[in-house]
Amino acid sequence: MSKLVIDGQEVEFQHGQTIIEVARNYGIDIPHFCWHPELSVSGNCRVCLVEVEKMPKLVISCATLASEGMVVNTQSEKTIAARNAVMEFILINHPLDCPICDEAGECKLQDYTNQHSLGESRFVEEKQHKEKRVPLGPYIMFDAERCIMCSRCIRFCDEVAKDPEITFIKRGDRVTIVTYPGKEMDNPYALNTTDICPVGALTNRDFRFNARVWEMSSTNSICVGCSRGCNTEVWVRNNEILRLTPRFNEAVNGYWMCDHGRINTWKFVNAEDRVNGPQIRRDGSLVKVGWDEAYSAAASALKSIGKDDIAFIGSPFATNEDNYVFSKFAKSLFSGKHIDFIRYTDPQFGDDILKNSDVTPNSLGAELVGVIPSKTSKNIDGIIEGIASGKIKALYIIEDDLVAAYPELESVLPKLDLLIVHATNFNKTTNFADVVFPAAAFAEKNGTMVNFDGVVQRLRPAVATVELDRAMDGMSMSRLDKFGTKFDKWAQGNKRDALPTWKILTGLAAALGAKYKYQMSEDVFAELASAVDAFKGIDYDDIGETGTKIKNKIAATVKV
Numbered sequence: 001m002s003k004l005v006i007d008g009q010e011v012e013f014q015h016g017q018t019i020i021e022v023a024r025n026y027g028i029d030i031p032h033f034c035w036h037p038e039l040s041v042s043g044n045c046r047v048c049l050v051e052v053e054k055m056p057k058l059v060i061s062c063a064t065l066a067s068e069g070m071v072v073n074t075q076s077e078k079t080i081a082a083r084n085a086v087m088e089f090i091l092i093n094h095p096l097d098c099p100i101c102d103e104a105g106e107c108k109l110q111d112y113t114n115q116h117s118l119g120e121s122r123f124v125e126e127k128q129h130k131e132k133r134v135p136l137g138p139y140i141m142f143d144a145e146r147c148i149m150c151s152r153c154i155r156f157c158d159e160v161a162k163d164p165e166i167t168f169i170k171r172g173d174r175v176t177i178v179t180y181p182g183k184e185m186d187n188p189y190a191l192n193t194t195d196i197c198p199v200g201a202l203t204n205r206d207f208r209f210n211a212r213v214w215e216m217s218s219t220n221s222i223c224v225g226c227s228r229g230c231n232t233e234v235w236v237r238n239n240e241i242l243r244l245t246p247r248f249n250e251a252v253n254g255y256w257m258c259d260h261g262r263i264n265t266w267k268f269v270n271a272e273d274r275v276n277g278p279q280i281r282r283d284g285s286l287v288k289v290g291w292d293e294a295y296s297a298a299a300s301a302l303k304s305i306g307k308d309d310i311a312f313i314g315s316p317f318a319t320n321e322d323n324y325v326f327s328k329f330a331k332s333l334f335s336g337k338h339i340d341f342i343r344y345t346d347p348q349f350g351d352d353i354l355k356n357s358d359v360t361p362n363s364l365g366a367e368l369v370g371v372i373p374s375k376t377s378k379n380i381d382g383i384i385e386g387i388a389s390g391k392i393k394a395l396y397i398i399e400d401d402l403v404a405a406y407p408e409l410e411s412v413l414p415k416l417d418l419l420i421v422h423a424t425n426f427n428k429t430t431n432f433a434d435v436v437f438p439a440a441a442f443a444e445k446n447g448t449m450v451n452f453d454g455v456v457q458r459l460r461p462a463v464a465t466v467e468l469d470r471a472m473d474g475m476s477m478s479r480l481d482k483f484g485t486k487f488d489k490w491a492q493g494n495k496r497d498a499l500p501t502w503k504i505l506t507g508l509a510a511a512l513g514a515k516y517k518y519q520m521s522e523d524v525f526a527e528l529a530s531a532v533d534a535f536k537g538i539d540y541d542d543i544g545e546t547g548t549k550i551k552n553k554i555a556a557t558v559k560v
């Protein structure tokens with residue numbers, strides 16, 4: 001390892017690293033607008049200037065290679081004076097409209113103006129005015145006045161999305177960004193530019209003006225749009241999700257997420273058609289009842305059916321904890337002979353950037369924890385056939401919409417003796433259900449999922465349910481920290497009466513005379529980690545914020 005000195009501290013570096021990269025490794029923050037660790041170096045903003053001993057002029061740290069014995073000063077008088085000058089220059093034509101800018105509160109320019117500028121302008125001439133609202137694509141709005149010409153967005157489209165769509169035109173203070181003739185900025189990753197734009201020039205049309213960033217809480221989670229499981233932050237105000245943003249995880253998604261995941265995967269959580277409280281069918285209609293009444297109705301209906309005549313359909317959208325308890329429930333209280341889940345793949349969706357053609361978040365987890373048929377029992381095709389032919393008399397399905405996946409079953413489901421469904425939202429299958437249990441959505445529960453590559457990752461509640469609100473009442477601060485959620489439990493807003501599937505099954509098992517001793521999803525995980533080979537030795541602490549890779553992806557026998 002070679003060595004250099006930055007601000008009096010001796011640090012090591014590898015051949016080929018630039019000064020800014022070395023400094024970053026040691027927690028020394030050199031201001032930068034145009035540099036981004038995942039993009040090529042353009043060196044245009046000049047705010048990362050530093051002084052290097054024996055060099056006649058200041059150098060830009062993003063484009064200057066570290067070399068043995070170099071002595072770098074990021075805080076010298078000359079460096080600070082240059083930084084102030086660069087900031088003053090960048091701000092000359094900036095509109096300074098922070099009070100009405102969506103980026104305010106998370107804006108690099110705002111932060112650096114506070115940290116590195118003189119706080120006053122000598123520019124008395126009229127500022128250059130440009131267009132304030134230019135839709136560049138379905139999700140991106142451009143404010144030309146705020147652009148500081150860093151070119152991060154252009155390089156992102158060229159280098160990461162591999163779809164050059166935008167460029168600079170004109171010169172000097174007239175420079176602006178346009179799409180190429182006949183093109184829109186509509187690549188499947190375009191919204192990442194709103195994250196990396198260091199000012200409020202590019203904003204998310206799906207979110208802009210919905211909230212100020214400081215009004216929201218953000219909770220670490222993962223996207224459920226496909227089996228990549230991109231790491232995210234879920235942003236919530238008044239118990240309502242307002243946006244998702246990507247969270248860095250080198251092994252899973254780097255800095256990015258796709259626009260589908262960002263826009264389409266969470267709105268059902270806020271939707272009007274959420275199942276709110278347990279429902280049982282009376283006189284042809286679903287009626288809301290208490291939990292005890294629903295458990296006892298479901299238990300006595302299940303007892304009246306032959307154990308071999310019930311099919312169980314788990315879910316690639318549910319957590320490992322949900323699927324594990326579902327498998328245990330089916331196999332220990334019933335024969336569990338007919339158990340499987342529906343796979344959803346879409347080759348058109350997958351690409352070689354992030355998007356995976358398995359468009360569910362946890363199919364590998366569902367398999368690993370045992371929601372699979374034995375060699376002699378019916379798989380999903382056999383179950384569908386059994387339902388259609390009337391051989392299967394009852395069906396228990398969690399967190400999936402069977403009729404949407406198999407529309408031909410619409411005419412057959414009414415003939416079942418019993419249909420029990422766990423659902424977050426009313427859907428085509430709940431239309432025929434005898435009992436509907438309200439399932440907590442991914443953003444309302446703790447749990448784990450396994451991505452296509454075998455990385456176990458955590459979900460955390462960002463939105464409060466009635467149960468979570470009650471559970472958190474009286475929790476000590478240290479327990480709340482362990483709980484891992486940042487939502488404000490006193491937040492106003494609609495709280496649904498919904499439970500995680502594993503908890504519903506625990507209640508129903510009790511009504512059937514079985515005692516499952518789980519209080520928290522962590523208890524379920526501890527049991528599955530000792531029962532399922534692939535998870536052996538993993539606990540929540542290993543999973544942490546960025547997941548842990550399981551050692552053995554081959555489905556193991558689950559002891560129930």
Ligand code: SF4
Binds near residue numbers: 150154177201202
């Ligand atoms: S729009 Fe944003 S990211 Fe693009 S060049 Fe301007 S400031 Fe940079």
Ligand code: SF4
Binds near residue numbers: 260
């Ligand atoms: S690639 Fe998949 S997991 Fe990642 S954001 Fe898109 S849909 Fe979500």
